[in-house]
Amino acid sequence: MILVRLLLFLGLAVILIAFAAFLITKDRRYLRFIAQTLIYAGVFFIGVMLFYVFERLILLA
Numbered sequence: 001m002i003l004v005r006l007l008l009f010l011g012l013a014v015i016l017i018a019f020a021a022f023l024i025t026k027d028r029r030y031l032r033f034i035a036q037t038l039i040y041a042g043v044f045f046i047g048v049m050l051f052y053v054f055e056r057l058i059l060l061a
Helices: 002-025 029-060
Strands: none
Touching: 002 029
16 A cells, blocks of 8 residues: 555656646646546556455455
């Protein structure tokens, strides 16, 4: 679980740095990078939650 928290913290740090870079440069590619980061983080989160659900189902059986 600590690994998930570490990846969440790193993902938020990347998003904040990219947003700060967007505010400084006004380059829209940073916004696309933020969107891609959010998509990949969402896919990762769904994968972890599915793994958690399957783990709980296996333990109940």
